[in-house]
Amino acid sequence: MTKVLSPVDLAEIHRTLALFAHVFDNGDVAGLDLVFTEDVVVEIGVGPARAFRGIAEFAEYTRGKSAATPDHHTLNTTVEVDEYGQVQARSRYLGINPAGRLTGGEFLDILRETPAGWRIAYRLSLPRAPRQPEAGVTKVEFPLPVRLSEVVAP
Amino acid sequence: MTAESTLTAEDVAGIHDTLARFAHVFDNDEIANLDRVFTDDAVIENTIGGGYTIDGLASARQFTGRRSPDTPDHQTLDIVLLVDEGGTVRARSRYIATLIDGEVHGGDYYDILERTARGWRIKYRVSVPRHPILDRIELPAEFAEAWRPTAANVPRFARD
Numbered sequence: 158m159t160k161v162l163s164p165v166d167l168a169e170i171h172r173t174l175a176l177f178a179h180v181f182d183n184g185d186v187a188g189l190d191l192v193f194t195e196d197v198v199v200e201i202g203v204g205p206a207r208a209f210r211g212i213a214e215f216a217e218y219t220r221g222k223s224a225a226t227p228d229h230h231t232l233n234t235t236v237e238v239d240e241y242g243q244v245q246a247r248s249r250y251l252g253i254n255p256a257g258r259l260t261g262g263e264f265l266d267i268l269r270e271t272p273a274g275w276r277i278a279y280r281l282s283l284p285r286a287p288r289q290p291e292a293g294v295t296k297v298e299f300p301l302p303v304r305l306s307e308v309v310a311p
Numbered sequence: 312m313t314a315e316s317t318l319t320a321e322d323v324a325g326i327h328d329t330l331a332r333f334a335h336v337f338d339n340d341e342i343a344n345l346d347r348v349f350t351d352d353a354v355i356e357n358t359i360g361g362g363y364t365i366d367g368l369a370s371a372r373q374f375t376g377r378r379s380p381d382t383p384d385h386q387t388l389d390i391v392l393l394v395d396e397g398g399t400v401r402a403r404s405r406y407i408a409t410l411i412d413g414e415v416h417g418g419d420y421y422d423i424l425e426r427t428a429r430g431w432r433i434k435y436r437v438s439v440p441r442h443p444i445l446d447r448i449e450l451p452a453e454f455a456e457a458w459r460p461t462a463a464n465v466p467r468f469a470r471d
Binding site: 163164169172176178179180182185187188190191227228230253254255256257258259273274 | 323324389390391403404416442444460465469470
């Protein structure tokens with residue numbers, strides 16, 4: 158069955174992605190459930206370098222982040238329905254750190270529509286800049302060849 | 312509780328267009344087009360430095376006409392629309408300001424929107440710098456509460 162996303166779905170998905178910046182950057186732990194599913198898995202970097210399983214683990218990370226953590230801005234979002242009917246979004250993020258310098262990278266998200274609205278069920282965050290000369294960036298297939306049932310907490 | 316679905320896709324697109332238009336109109340000194348962004352009675356504030364308040368569209372036109380050619384450009388993103396119990400539509404978004412030397416500044420826009428005969432317009436805006444840390448006046452802690460996203464003020468958008 159091919160899922161068709163309406164303009165309203167897309168507007169709500171974009172808003173969910175935008176909410177991440179406001180909720181996370183302000184340490185608004187109570188607002189995380191407007192962004193993520195309860196069983197969300199967030200992976201940062203390849204390997205991954207860090208992983209958070211479930212909204213409670215990510216809330217702990219949100220609470221403990223340093224004041225020097227860059228602010229996040231999400232842009233260039235493209236949304237696709239993958240072969241399993243999962244809704245995936247690929248975005249760029251720009252971070253601004255307290256020195257006024259930029260960081261940048263990718264957010265690769267799989268979203269699920271819950272009764273309360275669209276939520277991120279899986280996020281892979283891949284830093285791109287700054288990076289060492291000749292290091293290159295991590296390239297991933299999009300849509301991600303990932304099935305939510307295999308990656309999210311049971 | 313989920314907020315009532317009072318905003319349609321058309322409303323959302325219209326508000327996003329107005330917020331995007333600010334950068335184009337203001338950064339290009341299009342004084343005549345400020346009424347495509349703000350209501351006639353708009354109040355525009357900024358907490359940077361000692362802070363300032365611009366009261367009304369006529370003052371906004373004077374302010375825009377006086378600004379330095381070295382004023383940073385504005386980019387607006389991460390827009391979240393909120394609707395409170397009384398139906399007031401707020402937008403919370405981020406700006407990225409690009410300075411003439413390539414430095415970037417980021418901050419929050421806290422807006423109240425009004426549906427006018429001309430379309431959605433900004434009735435109130437305060438800009439609050441975030442990074443880098445700049446001199447600024449601090450808003451009362453409770454100020455941002457009306458713009459804090461909750462299940463009650465983040466509505467599902469209306470579906471046909």
